[in-house]
Amino acid sequence: MKPVSHLDSYREHATAEAPSVPELTHPWQARLARADGYDLHLVHRWNQAPHVAAFSHRAWALPRWQRRLADHLAGEDVRPLLISWHGRPVIYAELYRAARDAVARCYRARPHDLGLTVAVGELAMTDRGLVRALLPRLTDALFEADPHCTRIVMEPDVRNKRAIKSFEAGGFMAADEIMLSGRVALLMVCKR
Template identity: 60%
Template sequence: MRPVSHLDAYRRTDDLSAVPGPPLPALAGGWRARVVDPDTRDLDLVHRWMQAPHVAAFWHQAWPRGQWEEELRRQLSGRHSLPVLVSRGEDPVIYLEVYRAARDVVAQVYQARPHDLGLHVAVGELSMTDQGLVRELLPEVTAALFDADPRCTRVLLEPDVRNRRAIASFTAGGFAPVGEVLLPDKVALLMVRTR
């Protein structure tokens, strides 16, 4: 496992309690992002996507519908993570979780700056994979996140090292691999895009 020591050199000077929750990215280029609403069909959509084998294999969250409802409500009530549906045209095509890295388990393996943001990304429909959606979306998302939080200097991803499809898409979308890290449910490749 390669260390990520050059990311560890940052000394925390901001008070994390003063950092707001993750922002909703205001997207351009034909993309639209909105917060997931668990009181609508959004819950059924996210639940169905998480059951899909190509998502479940790496997310490990093929939970019952009720558990997903609890999870979405938990995210919406806190300042750690924001569940988002991204559309291109009429229908959602991507589920995102935008999170504050310093409030996440990933902060145990590298010293996250208080305003760093992370992304979890899922293309829910298997038929929509390998269409270039993620590689096209990521530059828009990162630009929007940097605009939304001027103090954010890094956006990160931490895909499972076995998920070569995601790693290729994230690299094509402007993220650079930094090193492997051990997280509770996977060996991940930490990938970063800087401002």
């Protein structure tokens, strides 16, 4: 019989508020992505780009992206973000409560754990060290915004070696290979 930890009951019953939009310092800014207009079209276009679609599998039609962004904005689990560098949007990110996501079936998620996905939208902006420069600032801001959060996880496709190297350089450590939505991902963790 498996020993029961007092944390097991806590994990099952505790809840956490929606993730906060991180407050970043210059030259970075983060804001919620809107489900219409410029933001919707930018997120849609970026996710159609071959360098993003190859690993995210989100090359969806515009109406599906509109519904996804609207659902995230109306819910408590996911915050869709546009992250700008020197005033120019360069990264689409989704910040989510890991305990309320499919990734929680792959590791012992705590209620305040955060999950993060990031994609540099424009191919011309890749290989410039943006993600590795952003991640330490972003994780610091996320830990500061939620004092109960002790871990932030990412789950890149195991084939995305470029992203994995950037995430490692940005402070995340590989924990385990996991199966998510029919793909093999690498669970990566940044601890407080």
